[in-house]
Amino acid sequence: GTAGEDGQFKVTIDLQKAGTKLEVVATDNAGNESETTTLFVKDATAPEKPLVNEVTDKDTSVTGHAEAESKVEVKIKGSVIGTESAGEDGQYQVIIDAQKAGTELVIVATDNSGNASDETPVVVKDVTAPEKPEVSTVSDKDTNITGLAEAGSKIEVKVNGVVIGTGKAEQDRKYQVTIRVQKAGTVLTVIAIDTAENESESVTIKVIDKTAPSFLTVNTVSDKSKEVTGKTEAGATVSVLIGTKIYPAKFDTSGNFKVIIPVQKAGTKVIVTAKDAAGNSVAKTITVIDKTAPVVPSVTTVTDLIKVVTGKAEAGAIVTVTIGTKKYIVKADIKGNYQVTIPVQKAGTKLLVTAKDAAGNISAAKSVIVIDKTAPLAPKIKTAVKSTTKEVSGTAEAYSTITIKVGKKVIGTAKADSKGKFKVKIKAQKKKTVLSVTATDRAKNVSKVVTVKVK
Structure with missing residues (x-):
């Protein structure tokens, strides 16, 4: 280029790399050259913004690639938390304290000329699993599972690997998951999943038995029974309470039971209890019924x-x-x-x-x-009794006994036949003797007296 009257000059050249050596010589109109002035091309180009690898909440260093030998700084909200130089290959590793998930880090590369790159932001990734959730007791009557877990985490409840319910832990860490009622003994697996999809260790809990035996049937017990029998849930323990006495049962695997007891009075209260292995029980009170006939009146x-x-x-x-x-x-x-x-x-x-x-x-x-207490009718005498008569005949109640007396002395007896006819042999009596005749039936009832005077 040519210098102006004021000595200023401007020479157009191609862009040169930083550090390139330039020599400047001035030549006057007579062709005389000045001494040579040596210049070096100054670095005024900022490094490209650095590349940063993923940073997790477990990492204690930040790694990536930047301009070779540049100074790499890691900042949080403008404060530097770590510095290191990139190698000749541009790789760098900056030691930092582990940071919470969600923290934004800013990485800047500054070359040896003090030119700073644009910032590269990176958010610390959550790779820390939540703590395993706390789970409250679950019974075979519950339709909800409750407990504590990481705030905001998703709660999954599984049975044999199949999800049966999900919920979310609130800010106070409390959660509630609705499920269908599960059988006693069922094993539930509960996990917490945070917003970064990290899963906690699983918690297993067994559904406890809070349901009393589903049925208890007791057969009739009478005042002649020496045992109480019935049926209940298989495996349940049965006992019978009578007053203050307890009688244990013998039972089979099907739930049939038999309890030997002393014979009880009708009206006695008998309490039968069935208790399952978890201690849940059901009781039934029965009254001993009267099966004893009254004594013969x-x-x-x-x-x-x-x-x-x-x-x-x-x-x-x-x-x-x-x-x-x-x-x-x-x-x-x-x-x-x-x-x-x-x-x-x-x-x-x-x-x-x-x-x-x-x-x-x-x-x-x-x-x-019915016994006979009715006296027979008085006999009828058909014989005309004379001093020579030795047989008196007549009619009276059938089968009755005819008695003839003189005063208190019996002088003859005979039995009436089925038609009531009778003949009584007597000794001949004197004239005017009074005969007293009666009929006595088989029940010993005596008729009125019939008197006959001997002619």
Whole structure:
């Protein structure tokens, strides 16, 4: 180039690399050259912004690539937390303290001429798994699982690897996951997954049994039973409480049980309890029923003259008098006394008397025969009795015994036949002797006296 009148000059050249040696010579119009001035090309170009590898919340260094031998600085909000020089190959490693996930780091490369690159930002990546969640007890009645986990984390509940419910931990770390009711003994696996998809260690919890045995059936127990039987959940333990006494059960794998007990009175309360392995129990109270028939009622004499049957039976029992096809019923009083009104019955009639208690048990029947208390009609004498008569005949009640007396002395007897005819042999009596004739039936009832005067 040519210098101006003021000596200023400008020479256009190609761009040269920083550090290139330049020689400048001035030549006047006579061709005389000045001394040579040596210049070096100054570095005024900023390095390219550095490349940065992924930084996690577990890393204690930042690595990447920058301009060879440049100074690499790592900053947080303008504050330098680490410095290191890049190697001749441009690789660098800056030692830092591990930073929280989400922290923004800024990396700058500065060359030896003090030119600083543009900043390269990088956010610290979360690669730290959440702590394993805390899980509250879960029973076979629960429809929710609760506990504590990392705030904001997603909670998954699995059974055999299959997710059965999800939820989210709130800022207070509390979570609640809705699930279907699970069977006792089911193993649940619970994990927490943070927003960076890091999974916690799993927590396993077994569903506990809070459900009482699903059923308990007890067969009827009577005042004649020596055992209590029934069926309940397989594996449950059965016991019977009577008063203060406890009787254990024998049972099979199907849940059938049998408990040996002493014979109990009707009305006794029996409490049967079935308890599963987890201690849940169900109880049933049964009342011993009356299966014992009342004792046979007593019956006072029944004659062919009375209209009331009386006697004693179990207190409060229903007393039935059966005569042929007819039944006559009354209730015994609190002392067991009873009175049953019946029509007057013929001698020889058979009565059956039973007592039925409140439980419907009927006693054996008491058989009673109506006895004869009716005197026969007075016999009729057909013989004209003379001082020579040695046989007196007539009619009376069939089969009755005819007795002839003189005063208190019996002078002859005979038995009437089935038609009532009789003949009584006597010794001949003096004239005007008075004979007293009676008929005595088989029940020993004596008729009125018939008198006959010997002619």
